[in-house]
Amino acid sequence: MVHMHALAQMVHMHALGAVGMQRGAREGIYVAACAWMMGMAPGLHGDLQGRRDYMATYKVAGTTWRPTRSPRLHGDLSIPAPHWLVWLVYGSYVTLVGHPVCRMDCMASYKIACIAWRPMAITVEFTPFQQLIWDVHHIDPEGLFPCILGHEAAGIVESVGEGVTEVQPGDHVIPCYQAECRECKFCKSGKTNLCGKVRTATGAGVMMNDRKSRFSVNGKPIFHFMGTSTFSQYTVVHDVSVAKIDPQAPLDKVCLLGCGVPTGLGAVWNTAKVEPGSNVAIFGLGTVGLAVAEGAKSAGASRIIGVDIDSKKYDIAKNFGVTEFVNPKDYDKPIQQVLVDLTDGGVDYSFECIGNVSVMRAALECCHKGWGTSVIIGVAASGQEISTRPFKLVTGRVWKGTAFGGFKSRSQVPWLVDKYMKKEIKIDEYITHNLTLGDINKAFDLMHEGGCLRCVLKLHE
Ligand SMILES: NC(=O)C1=CN([C@@H]2O[C@H](COP(=O)(O)OP(=O)(O)OC[C@H]3O[C@@H](n4cnc5c(N)ncnc54)[C@H](OP(=O)(O)O)[C@@H]3O)[C@@H](O)[C@H]2O)C=CC1
Ligand SMILES: N[C@@H](CCC(=O)N[C@@H](CSC=O)C(=O)NCC(=O)O)C(=O)O
Numbered sequence: 001m002v003h004m005h006a007l008a009q010m011v012h013m014h015a016l017g018a019v020g021m022q023r024g025a026r027e028g029i030y031v032a033a034c035a036w037m038m039g040m041a042p043g044l045h046g047d048l049q050g051r052r053d054y055m056a057t058y059k060v061a062g063t064t065w066r067p068t069r070s071p072r073l074h075g076d077l078s079i080p081a082p083h084w085l086v087w088l089v090y091g092s093y094v095t096l097v098g099h100p101v102c103r104m105d106c107m108a109s110y111k112i113a114c115i116a117w118r119p120m121a122i123t124v125e126f127t128p129f130q131q132l133i134w135d136v137h138h139i140d141p142e143g144l145f146p147c148i149l150g151h152e153a154a155g156i157v158e159s160v161g162e163g164v165t166e167v168q169p170g171d172h173v174i175p176c177y178q179a180e181c182r183e184c185k186f187c188k189s190g191k192t193n194l195c196g197k198v199r200t201a202t203g204a205g206v207m208m209n210d211r212k213s214r215f216s217v218n219g220k221p222i223f224h225f226m227g228t229s230t231f232s233q234y235t236v237v238h239d240v241s242v243a244k245i246d247p248q249a250p251l252d253k254v255c256l257l258g259c260g261v262p263t264g265l266g267a268v269w270n271t272a273k274v275e276p277g278s279n280v281a282i283f284g285l286g287t288v289g290l291a292v293a294e295g296a297k298s299a300g301a302s303r304i305i306g307v308d309i310d311s312k313k314y315d316i317a318k319n320f321g322v323t324e325f326v327n328p329k330d331y332d333k334p335i336q337q338v339l340v341d342l343t344d345g346g347v348d349y350s351f352e353c354i355g356n357v358s359v360m361r362a363a364l365e366c367c368h369k370g371w372g373t374s375v376i377i378g379v380a381a382s383g384q385e386i387s388t389r390p391f392k393l394v395t396g397r398v399w400k401g402t403a404f405g406g407f408k409s410r411s412q413v414p415w416l417v418d419k420y421m422k423k424e425i426k427i428d429e430y431i432t433h434n435l436t437l438g439d440i441n442k443a444f445d446l447m448h449e450g451g452c453l454r455c456v457l458k459l460h461e
Contacts (some may be wrong), residue, residue, distance in 0.1 A: 147223035150231030152258035176409035202227030243413035264291020266405015276300030284354035297321030
């Protein structure tokens with residue numbers, strides 16, 4: 001059996017602020033330990049906000065679920081009936097709590113195992129957290145419930161299916177929500193890290209070869225999530241969705257390389273390509289924003305201005321390279337004007353690391369006329385749109401976005417692991433808490449309180 005250590009990111013309640021929710025609305029939020037199912041709130045199903053609602057309104061089942069059959073036989077992960085009943089019971093919280101919007105971005109977990117039981121599939125046992133969400137037009141994978149959430153993790157390959165050649169049982173791996181097949185139009189283009197090979201399947205919560213899920217509860221299918229489903233001791237992933245890493249690397253640390261940290265670093269190095277001497281503004285000093293700061297510092301940026309609504313963030317952010325701090329609440333004028341005034345006409349690069357479309361506009365408009373580039377990293381609530389005056393673009397500002405920081409996952413995640421092992425990038429500093437899966441509600445409480453960057457959840461004792 002292969003065990004994977006997976007970092008699962010916990011729900012970041014910070015994002016509540018981004019969608020205008022009050023902290024009070026978060027009270028009473030509970031989360032299911034692994035699988036999630038639809039609740040009864042109408043109108044929210046199938047979109048990002050709905051997903052977040054559901055993620056935030058289920059109570060942890062109390063015990064972690066485990067495969068009822070040997071993954072080695074089938075990789076068919078099932079959940080015992082009592083857990084299923086727990087979900088049904090606590091599903092009613094959806095209507096009681098309303099719709100607190102939260103993100104699953106600050107929990108990380110480790111210890112996963114992979115098994116492959118179908119051609120080109122790998123089963124992984126792990127404990128991931130962190131949720132990401134996407135839409136494929138009207139088919140939003142995050143709208144498919146019940147599913148096993150989680151996408152930031154690390155683990156060990158349990159077994160591999162027919163045709164899998166690049167990993168073997170025992171290999172240490174990091175699941176990659178952004179696959180890399182090296183064969184599709186996207187991978188061959190050299191212009192993007194997006195991969196098209198399994199995206200339609202991962203977007204639909206199923207495996208590619210038969211368009212079916214590998215998870216079930218009492219015979220009822222449970223959808224996959226982001227092609228990873230890492231909030232579980234075991235998962236099944238496509239072969240193009242795991243990066244083989246140095247077995248010496250601590251899984252309870254490098255699980256963070258499944259999403260947020262590479263995203264921030266890569267936004268600077270790959271997407272913006274920040275040059276030495278640049279002025280940089282970072283909106284939102286969570287893990288992603290701090291990783292942007294770390295990347296900007298290593299790229300030689302001279303001024304790295306952190307922008308956050310919580311002034312306490314500055315103390316932490318200094319350790320990641322932030323040289324100045326601005327709290328928008330301290331000013332009457334728009335934050336973009338504050339930054340333009342502070343930087344003789346605007347910054348060279350800005351990064352939105354929140355998921356707030358108003359802040360995205362501010363991040364674009366604080367850029368210097370003629371060349372300033374703004375990179376959108378944050379994931380906005382479903383259906384939201386960005387806007388600015390076209391003149392802002394006509395006069396030379398550039399608006400970009402980035403997914404997983406532009407890193408090609410299978411090729412470059414191992415490189416990032418090596419950089420961590422050589423102490424060239426930080427990981428430990430982003431981990432503010434370590435808990436077990438059974439303590440997941442505590443992890444949510446930590447998020448509510450603030451001060452939690454990433455909470456690593458241990459899935460296996
Ligand atoms: N594109 C991609 O590939 C990826 C995107 N993401 C996205 O990146 C974003 C950041 O992730 P993460 O760092 O984990 O999130 P966090 O929630 O930890 O960080 C966001 C920070 O922004 C602060 N904030 C909230 N509102 C404002 C505001 N109006 N102005 C300034 N600061 C504000 C929050 O403060 P407070 O805590 O007080 O609310 C918090 O400190 C998320 O939207 C996430 O979904 C993540 C990974 C990959
Ligand atoms: N469905 C959402 C958009 C979700 C999104 O942008 N996801 C990011 C990862 S966020 C990580 O925590 C991403 O990389 N997307 C690329 C992909 O292929 O899905 C919406 O519609 O707003």
